[in-house]
Amino acid sequence: MSGEFLDRFLKEYYAECEEHLVLIRRALLSLEDSVGRARPDAAVTEELFRSFHSIKGISAMVEHRESEMLAHEMESYLRAVREGHVRLATAGVETLIEGTRVLEQALAAHRTSHPQPDTAPVVSALQALIGDASSPGALTSPPDAETGATWKCLFTPSSALVARGVNVDVVRSRIRTHGEIVRAAPLIGEGGAIAFEFYFNGTPNAATLQEWAADGMACTALELAPAPGGAGLPADLPVRDREPAGLSSGHYVRVDLSRLDDLMRMIGDLVIMRARLVDALASVEAHVPSGAWRALQETTSGIERQLRELREGVMRVRLVPVGEIFRRMPFVVRDIARDTGRRVRVDVTGQETQIDKFLVERMMDPALHLVRNAIAHGIEGVDERIAAGKPPEGTLQLAASASGEVATIEIGDDGRGIDAERVIARARERGLAVPAVVDDAALLDLICAPGFSTREESDRTSGRGFGMAVVRRTVQDLGGSLRLWTEAGRGTRFTIQLPLTLAITDALLARVGPQTFAVPQAAVREVIEVEEAAVRRLEEGEVTAYRGMALPLVRLSTRLALESAGLARVHVFVIGNGAAAVGLVVDRIVGQREIVVRSTVDPLIRVSGVAGATDLGDGRVVLILDAAALALPGRGAATARAATA
Numbered sequence: 001m002s003g004e005f006l007d008r009f010l011k012e013y014y015a016e017c018e019e020h021l022v023l024i025r026r027a028l029l030s031l032e033d034s035v036g037r038a039r040p041d042a043a044v045t046e047e048l049f050r051s052f053h054s055i056k057g058i059s060a061m062v063e064h065r066e067s068e069m070l071a072h073e074m075e076s077y078l079r080a081v082r083e084g085h086v087r088l089a090t091a092g093v094e095t096l097i098e099g100t101r102v103l104e105q106a107l108a109a110h111r112t113s114h115p116q117p118d119t120a121p122v123v124s125a126l127q128a129l130i131g132d133a134s135s136p137g138a139l140t141s142p143p144d145a146e147t148g149a150t151w152k153c154l155f156t157p158s159s160a161l162v163a164r165g166v167n168v169d170v171v172r173s174r175i176r177t178h179g180e181i182v183r184a185a186p187l188i189g190e191g192g193a194i195a196f197e198f199y200f201n202g203t204p205n206a207a208t209l210q211e212w213a214a215d216g217m218a219c220t221a222l223e224l225a226p227a228p229g230g231a232g233l234p235a236d237l238p239v240r241d242r243e244p245a246g247l248s249s250g251h252y253v254r255v256d257l258s259r260l261d262d263l264m265r266m267i268g269d270l271v272i273m274r275a276r277l278v279d280a281l282a283s284v285e286a287h288v289p290s291g292a293w294r295a296l297q298e299t300t301s302g303i304e305r306q307l308r309e310l311r312e313g314v315m316r317v318r319l320v321p322v323g324e325i326f327r328r329m330p331f332v333v334r335d336i337a338r339d340t341g342r343r344v345r346v347d348v349t350g351q352e353t354q355i356d357k358f359l360v361e362r363m364m365d366p367a368l369h370l371v372r373n374a375i376a377h378g379i380e381g382v383d384e385r386i387a388a389g390k391p392p393e394g395t396l397q398l399a400a401s402a403s404g405e406v407a408t409i410e411i412g413d414d415g416r417g418i419d420a421e422r423v424i425a426r427a428r429e430r431g432l433a434v435p436a437v438v439d440d441a442a443l444l445d446l447i448c449a450p451g452f453s454t455r456e457e458s459d460r461t462s463g464r465g466f467g468m469a470v471v472r473r474t475v476q477d478l479g480g481s482l483r484l485w486t487e488a489g490r491g492t493r494f495t496i497q498l499p500l501t502l503a504i505t506d507a508l509l510a511r512v513g514p515q516t517f518a519v520p521q522a523a524v525r526e527v528i529e530v531e532e533a534a535v536r537r538l539e540e541g542e543v544t545a546y547r548g549m550a551l552p553l554v555r556l557s558t559r560l561a562l563e564s565a566g567l568a569r570v571h572v573f574v575i576g577n578g579a580a581a582v583g584l585v586v587d588r589i590v591g592q593r594e595i596v597v598r599s600t601v602d603p604l605i606r607v608s609g610v611a612g613a614t615d616l617g618d619g620r621v622v623l624i625l626d627a628a629a630l631a632l633p634g635r636g637a638a639t640a641r642a643a644t645a
Helices: 002-034 042-061 065-082 090-112 120-133 159-163 168-178 206-214 257-283 290-318 329-340 357-378 382-387 420-429 440-447 466-477 627-631 637-643
Strands: 151-155 179-188 194-202 217-221 319-321 344-349 354-356 394-403 406-413 481-487 491-499 504-512 515-520 526-531 536-538 541-546 549-555 569-575 582-586 588-596 610-615 621-625
Touching: 002 042, 002 090, 042 065, 042 179, 065 090, 065 120, 090 120, 090 329, 151 168, 168 179, 168 194, 206 217, 257 290, 257 504, 257 588, 290 319, 319 357, 329 344, 329 357, 329 394, 354 357, 357 394, 357 406, 357 466, 357 491, 420 440, 440 481, 466 481, 466 491, 504 569, 504 582, 515 588, 526 582, 549 569, 569 588, 569 627, 582 627, 588 610
Parallel strands: 344 394, 515 621, 549 582
Antiparallel strands: 151 194, 151 217, 179 194, 319 354, 394 406, 406 491, 481 491, 504 515, 504 588, 526 569, 536 541, 541 549, 569 582, 610 621
């Protein structure tokens, strides 16, 4: 029982530390603007101080000494800066950034039971920055009246208290309501019994103390040692905000993502059952009186509406800001720019755009690859930029937006652009097929070839070979698409389009010969109807007129080696935008339906162009097509033919 309790407590510890680290990363970037000022930005300094203070406290509770000591030293430095004993300098910000990085490594090592990183260099650097302004008292000294605490509270958890909803988080929240926690630590008693000791500064009244005592909280008043100058508050407590805070931690519930996955699967089963109910009702319509039939229709419509609201509600719970990806990038840019001697400014927009948490986690590494590439291959050095008539400082653009059920992430730079001739020459050296006309789409195909690179030697910033292959494969595995725009002397931009969620989506059902397929609606820009007489042969392909331009056509029957119905008029899915648009030809669109996506994860049956399968509710299982992959030119039918075998 105690082991399960500790496991849950550690999960809460890691989650809370990550929340504080997100705030720390954002605040550190703002802190640089205060370098050299006598008084740095108070709001930013306080946010950093509170976050490090909180990490120190909860790390002490789980006895993670490395994180506790490191957070304490960074907190001490910020206190010295806040109180004016030390002037904030660039070296101080650099040390805080390095300390945050080591703190992340220490937490990751603790979570995976790996050896802890060496924190001594950062601790020594922080202590050197503080100098004589360091706060008295060692962290390892036992908490007593000298800490400035006015109360000591001992909480002993039990099964009965847990059943009533009283746990260590509730206790910590109660204490924070009436004061500020100075120190907290777990205690191990006889037989492995666990208790938690809190020292806090506050003024709980008698009624509150009596209520706490009934919930296993034994509180004792301490004698407060007066500080120099008569101040009664401890020096290491953060200043309280004058304005009321926003939502407290009690307004949030941390939920394991696997539980949301289970809930989404159950909703998916309900979607399938509703489809079966609709089909079953349609088969008995002729045998039901009209009045009763209308009542059944109203009921099924209500179920459909409420089920869609339930699905959308669960999806909203899974959505997180794409800023979780972007917030790490300025630190990466900072390090690489410093190593390469470049000057780079990061321009971030749309970081509040929300996508599925799973997508955020999977896109972290691909986004990192693209950012590294922008600096290693794109943005020029200072002298080269000045010679080209550009500002000495390059710009890296990170942008995100959402439209309908599609999220778009753009990573671009104002550098030299991709050298197409060099890419083509290297592709020919490697024996890759190079088309007669190399546009941006063809250029993307070349640089995404596995192992392709224009660099003779690899370094810590390069990666536009194997890394680009990984980027494209990851995006396609997530049901998205990757596009490229580049122009010599002006820069490069990669555009990633992803579905907002992967579990349940709206799809168009299309028929090709005897087969029915599902195409996610988010991947389709437009549906048009085309007469076969309007289709023209052009070299080895087919095109048709579309909005004043020629639209290349790809026949799904050809890609899947199926017999076409040979209709005089066919339907075409328009995939992509502008000059990159491609039409995917099917015999007929037979309907629209909400489908449950069952991805194919077994590598032995995964096929390019097939995203998964779904149950239509009538017992039929149909394939879900990756329209973007099928519309790509140059892909043979061999692999796609396996999908229908």
